[in-house]
Amino acid sequence: MTPLPHDRYCDEIAHQVGLLRAVVTSGADLSATVPTCPDWSLEQLVRHTGGALRWVELMVRTRARAEVPEDRVPSGEGPKDVGALDAWLDETGEMLVAALREAGPDAPVWSWAGLPTSGFWARRMTHELTVHRADAALAAGHPYEVAADIAADAVDEWLQIVEFAQRTVPDDAAGELRGPGRSIHLHAADGTWGTVVELTEDVIVWRHGHEKATVALRGPLTAVLLAFYRRLPLDSPELEILGDRELLEFWLERATFG
Numbered sequence: 001m002t003p004l005p006h007d008r009y010c011d012e013i014a015h016q017v018g019l020l021r022a023v024v025t026s027g028a029d030l031s032a033t034v035p036t037c038p039d040w041s042l043e044q045l046v047r048h049t050g051g052a053l054r055w056v057e058l059m060v061r062t063r064a065r066a067e068v069p070e071d072r073v074p075s076g077e078g079p080k081d082v083g084a085l086d087a088w089l090d091e092t093g094e095m096l097v098a099a100l101r102e103a104g105p106d107a108p109v110w111s112w113a114g115l116p117t118s119g120f121w122a123r124r125m126t127h128e129l130t131v132h133r134a135d136a137a138l139a140a141g142h143p144y145e146v147a148a149d150i151a152a153d154a155v156d157e158w159l160q161i162v163e164f165a166q167r168t169v170p171d172d173a174a175g176e177l178r179g180p181g182r183s184i185h186l187h188a189a190d191g192t193w194g195t196v197v198e199l200t201e202d203v204i205v206w207r208h209g210h211e212k213a214t215v216a217l218r219g220p221l222t223a224v225l226l227a228f229y230r231r232l233p234l235d236s237p238e239l240e241i242l243g244d245r246e247l248l249e250f251w252l253e254r255a256t257f258g
Helices: 006-024 042-062 082-103 118-140 148-168 221-228 245-254
Strands: 037-041 182-188 194-199 205-208 215-219 240-243
Touching: 006 042, 006 082, 006 118, 037 042, 042 082, 042 118, 082 118, 118 148, 148 194, 148 221, 182 221, 182 245, 215 221, 215 245, 240 245
Parallel strands: 182 215
Antiparallel strands: 182 194, 194 205, 215 240
């Protein structure tokens, strides 16, 4: 599916960094375990996210034609003090957005998904932030919501990554998502958005719309996004599953990303 405009991603990166900073400065316990990433504390999650943004900023700014080792990224891990961590995140977001805006969407930059452009990284970092900000909000007990166009695009991007893995990484778990006659319908409860994913003998195919499927996942769009990224349990009261729940669980176990 067609990505969003490059400037939309840049705007959203700045917005999501601001929301992540609000979690950091809210008085949340930075040593608390992140329920959706139990190997990390909230502080480690924030440092990981900021470090990823700085890594991408360096590659975009230098137009890297090969992967840059993460240990070459200046200040890649971030400080621990709350005030310094907030300032570091602020600077990180500004640096990345400036580099992406200066590059535009078509500058050649190495990537791991067959799309070696700065535009790939603008989209990828938007959704890296979207999902990890959800992790941070859940750890801090904060409410979480995301704009409809960003949520829908996050699903599209994930499906494209699953397709890429099926085509190019033979041992990836996504390869098990093959076989005809099975489909998943993702459905916003208000009817404004829907996507149908078909499992085939080759690679997945998907399209926007509403159709009968083997299993349907229905709820508010943000909730559907979080469930699809395994950030929200399928038993959550805001979600409804119609049809073959085992197929949906099979998908989630083999297509996890982010």
